[in-house]
Amino acid sequence: MFPVTSRVTCVCTMPGVYRLYYQCRRVGEAVTIDNDALYVSHSSTENGRVVASLSAAARWLEAIEDAVPSHLAAA
Numbered sequence: 001m002f003p004v005t006s007r008v009t010c011v012c013t014m015p016g017v018y019r020l021y022y023q024c025r026r027v028g029e030a031v032t033i034d035n036d037a038l039y040v041s042h043s044s045t046e047n048g049r050v051v052a053s054l055s056a057a058a059r060w061l062e063a064i065e066d067a068v069p070s071h072l073a074a075a
Contacts, residue, residue, distance in 0.1 A: 006023060007065075008058035022065045030057045 004010050004020070008027075011019045016032035020040070030040040033050065040057035040062050041048035051057045 004054050005059040005062060007062055010054060010058075018057075020054075020057060022061060028061050030054060032066055034039060063075070 001009050001011050001021070007023055009021045009024075010030075013019055015018070018030040018038075019026055020028040020030060026043060028040055028042045030038045030051075033039050037050050037052060038054065038057055039048060039050055040060060042061060045064060047064070049060065051060060
């Protein structure tokens with residue numbers, strides 16, 4: 001597990017596939033789609049988007065987690 005931001009950490013589960021954790025709780029997954037992009041998805045909202053880096057994926061997930069009340073995010 002390695003830190004991506006101060007609140008998001010990451011585990012590479014296989015080449016090109018990353019599990020993302022927000023404060024130790026799994027919140028999403030990022031998959032490499034080519035050399036310049038990853039597809040990141042949020043576990044509980046089922047939203048997704050294409051980003052340029054794991055840092056961008058982490059910032060996007062942080063924004064969702066900060067906007068969703070904690071009792072809903074844990075569901």
